[in-house]
Amino acid sequence: MNPGLYIHVPFCLRKCPYCDFYSESDLTLKSAYLEALSREMDLVAEALQAPGEFDTVYFGGGTPSLLDPVEVEGVLNEARSRFFIAREAEVTLEVNPGTVTAEKLAGLRQAGVTRLNIGVQSLDEKTLKFLGRLHNAEQARDILSAARSCGFTNIGADLIYGVPGQGKGDVLSDVAALLSYDPEHLSCYMLTLEEGTPLYARHGKKAFSMPDDTVQGTLFETVSDALTQKGYLHYEVSNFARSQAHVSRHNTKYWEMVTTVGLGPSAHGFDLEGLFRWWNVAHLGEWMDCLKKGKRPIEGTETLGQGELMTEALYLGLRRMEGVNLAVFHRRFSVDLAKVLGACLSGFEEEGLMVVDADSIRLTRKGFAVADGVVLRLLQAL
Ligand code: SF4
Helix, strand or coil: CCCEEEEEECECCCCCCCCCCCCECCHHHHHHHHHHHHHHHHHHHHHCCCCCCEEEEEEEECCHHHCCHHHHHHHHHHHHHHCCEEEEEEEEEEECHHHCCHHHHHHHHHHCCCEEEEEEECCCHHHHHHCCCCCCHHHHHHHHHHHHHCCCCCEEEEEEECCCCCCHHHHHHHHHHHHCCCCCEEEEEECCCCCCCHHHHHHHCCCCCCCCHHHHHHHHHHHHHHHHHCCCEEEECCEEECCHHHCCHHHHHHHCCCCEEEECCCCEEEECCCCEEEEECCCHHHHHHHHHCCCCCEEEEEECCHHHHHHHHHHHHHCECCCEEHHHHHHHHCCCHHHHCHHHHHHHHHCCCEEECCCEEEECHHHHHCHHHHHHHHHHHC
């Protein structure tokens, strides 16, 4: 599989209270960031031994839609001048509906973006308010319509559910509202409390209570049923695609553990040849300082041994619809999973959490809802 290029755009107009991604709000640093980004491309291009043809570029953040179309075009041109980027590459840009207009979306398409991932999160005013989002429901609706009218044929939307007080009906109406825009892809995430965020602190002060495991399980199944009944593939625990052709090509690279190159503060990369992972410093100033000195802004690296690779292959494989192919796993690790995990797998089959056949082991929809727990128990038994 071809490698993928990730570009972290570390700016947000303001911080959402549930989010622990790295970002800064001082947009005057944008041009210095872009300058440093091209220096990082130089250093990475020099360091990489023939990484091959990149067939995905992903602008993530932060809020990549704070870049102007001309800046996005500039970054893509800089990347093309240093890396071999396929002509038909999937170029995704994450969009915060509070930061774009229809005109800007048209400009992004012109600049070479082929796929938008719109951070809608909800089309319900109360939910958006709880999440502290910059945009309101009307803005999100306008941007969903504008994305289509200006010619995007591959539109993804993010949805957050499991917000305190939300019931099945609320989640269903949010899903139905989103489906009226016919997105090609949906990423649906259960709200989680990340340590160190303002939402986590408010929860600690008992300002609200989170839905319990049973409610979360019901909501997970509600979302999955609603989307699969409309023909979407539930192809990964949190991801749905209108067809196989609309599965996120870029994210599949992480799940299949192929080479990905991450640029920008806090970005991660993985080198399949050397089986090591690296990550950049999560601080814009330090990242730029390193690059000024001609050094790559790498904070840490980790070389993966057989054990770690096996754990990841099992974890990432079981989070996907296809599951883990037994023959491929055996070829790679010389481990017969069906034999080693026999009793454990039968137990999960009896509970309706897993399907085990001659070719693969995979989670059922019920199993998807408790994927982390199932994988943990399998790893303990391995
Ligand atoms: S816009 Fe996205 S990256 Fe920025 S704070 Fe909100 S959730 Fe986090």
